[in-house]
Amino acid sequence: MSNATVNQVPFLRQEFGYSQAGEWLYRHLPHGAFLGVELWQWVYYSLNLLAFLLIAYLSTRIFLYLLLRAKADVSQPAKALVTGPLCFLLGIVLARTFSSEANSTLATRAIFEGATLLILAWTWFLLKVVDVIRLRLTLRLQRNNNTQAEFLLRPAGNVVKILLTLIALLVWFENLGFSATTLIAGLGIGGLALALAAQKSLENIIGAITLYASAPVKVGQVCRVGRYFGVVEEIGLRATRMRTLERSVIHIANAKFVDMEIENISERERIAYRPDIVLERSTQHQVLAQLLEQIREILEQHQDIADQPCRVRLSGFVPRGIEIDVLSYAQTTEFDYYLHIVESLNLQIIECLNRLGIALAAPEPLSFAKL
Numbered sequence: 308m309s310n311a312t313v314n315q316v317p318f319l320r321q322e323f324g325y326s327q328a329g330e331w332l333y334r335h336l337p338h339g340a341f342l343g344v345e346l347w348q349w350v351y352y353s354l355n356l357l358a359f360l361l362i363a364y365l366s367t368r369i370f371l372y373l374l375l376r377a378k379a380d381v382s383q384p385a386k387a388l389v390t391g392p393l394c395f396l397l398g399i400v401l402a403r404t405f406s407s408e409a410n411s412t413l414a415t416r417a418i419f420e421g422a423t424l425l426i427l428a429w430t431w432f433l434l435k436v437v438d439v440i441r442l443r444l445t446l447r448l449q450r451n452n453n454t455q456a457e458f459l460l461r462p463a464g465n466v467v468k469i470l471l472t473l474i475a476l477l478v479w480f481e482n483l484g485f486s487a488t489t490l491i492a493g494l495g496i497g498g499l500a501l502a503l504a505a506q507k508s509l510e511n512i513i514g515a516i517t518l519y520a521s522a523p524v525k526v527g528q529v530c531r532v533g534r535y536f537g538v539v540e541e542i543g544l545r546a547t548r549m550r551t552l553e554r555s556v557i558h559i560a561n562a563k564f565v566d567m568e569i570e571n572i573s574e575r576e577r578i579a580y581r582p583d584i585v586l587e588r589s590t591q592h593q594v595l596a597q598l599l600e601q602i603r604e605i606l607e608q609h610q611d612i613a614d615q616p617c618r619v620r621l622s623g624f625v626p627r628g629i630e631i632d633v634l635s636y637a638q639t640t641e642f643d644y645y646l647h648i649v650e651s652l653n654l655q656i657i658e659c660l661n662r663l664g665i666a667l668a669a670p671e672p673l674s675f676a677k678l
Contacts, residue, residue, distance in 0.1 A: 310497065314566040315336040319554060322544055324510075327522050346612060356399075356424075357397065358635070359399075359401040359402040359405070360394070360395070360398035360402075361398075362398070362401060363394045363395070363398035363401060364394055364398070366394075366395040366397060367389050367390060367393055367397065367518075368390070370389065371386065371389045371390060374389070374413040382439070382443075384435070384438050384439045384442050385572050387435065388417050388432075388435045388436065388438075388439055390436065392428065392432035392434075392435045393432060395428045395431065395432075396431075396432045399425050399428045400425070400428075407637045407675050413451075414670055416497050422479075422482050423479065424481075426475050426478055426479050426482070428600070429475070429609045429619035430471060430472065430475040433471050433485065434471060434472075435469050437461070437464050437467050437468055437471070438464070438477050441460050441461075441463075441464045442607065444460055448460075449592070450545055453666040462512075462515060462544045463545070478631055478661075488638040489533065492618065496624050507560075507562065508545065510561075510562035510596040511544065511545045511546065511560050511561040512544050512545075512561070513561075513562070513563060514560070514561030514562040514563075514653045515542060515543065515561045516567060517548065517561075517565050518542050518561060519542065521656070523569045523571060524537065524569060524571050524573075526539050526540065526541060527539065527540075527573075528541060528571060528573035528574070529571075529572040529573045529676075530549075530569055530570060530571045530573070531566070531569075531570040531572065532549070532559065532567050532569050532570075533567045533568060535549060535551065535557055535559070536551060537550050537551035537552060537557065538550050540556075540612045542561070543561075544561075545560065545561065546558040546559055546560050546561060547559050547561055547564045573640070575640060577613060577637060577638050577639065577640070578634070578636065578642070578645045579634070579635075579636055579637075580612070580635045580636065580637055580648070580649060580652065581633060581634055581635075582633050582652075582653065582656070583600040583623065584629075584630070584633060584656070585625060585627045585628050585629065585630050585667060586598075586628050586629040586630075586631065586665055586666070586667060586668055586669040587628050587629070587665075587666050587667070588624075588628045588629060588668075590628075590665055592662070594663050594665060595621070595629070595665075596664055597602040597617050597663060598631075598659060598660070598665055599621065599631065600622070601659045601663075602619045602631075602633065602656055602659065603617070605655045605656065606619065606652070607661070609648070609651070609652065611637055611638055611639060611648050612636070612637060612639075612648075613635065613637070613638050614636050616634055616635070616636070617634075617635045618630075618632065618633070618635070619631065619633050620632045627668040627669070627670070628668030629668075637649070644678065
């Protein structure tokens, strides 16, 4: 080797050699390696990352303080976004930008080429951004009284989060040396089999979208679906949850829910009053006419009964006796108050029956065939 080359050795060592901190760690830590990276290098880069995370922590706290001074109504998810994922992302970016390459080797560069921490930081940050956007849209929809679209934000946000996670995984595999095109093609072939296996789940998701779009029922409404009767508590991606009068919870698959007969009780503007009145066959004509007129007056004079329709007619004869058809509507949608109205009307009708000396027909006995 020439003297000129030997003279360049100190400069080469200064340019490509380890730093003083690296030399100290190399001499004082046990020798060992993990994934081709020496133990002292793991410690060095970990401490380096912690230092930049501390700088990011202080920077984000100062930024949050200034933000609260300028705008006091910062939501809790926005605060969590700044103090959590934004702080972590800033620390990773600072560490990758300003870290010295004096202690790096081919093995460390190969590890860091995967950008695992950076992809993880970006993914966490974007997922929290989705939460913040969803909260702002929810508050806006609440101000506009658009509650149905509000409930659609939750499954829509979950879909966006799943897509972001899949994209982050593809980018990570690409950085590790795998071909994303090959992975997507493989996922396409396997996705066909997965779609066939998840056919029911896809039907339920489409059913949820149909329920939110057509809105036959909404969360919080009382409805009868098939043989089930209760309050809709949640319309999820897979099933709709109902709470019955017995306080039990029923989950009905959305694909099945949209095909069932749905009776929305909460959408009615008034409640029908149709008592079952059957009189004895021996009831006299004059007394029966008086009863019809008095029941009609009771309904017309009641302040909570609609004027039209208000029908009291002798509908015909049944095996039990003489049947009276009564049709009117209570002008309320509150079921408790409706029961109060029904109780008042029933007591007045019973008083008329007692005053006129009319008896109700005995219930029809059960036959052996029915038993």
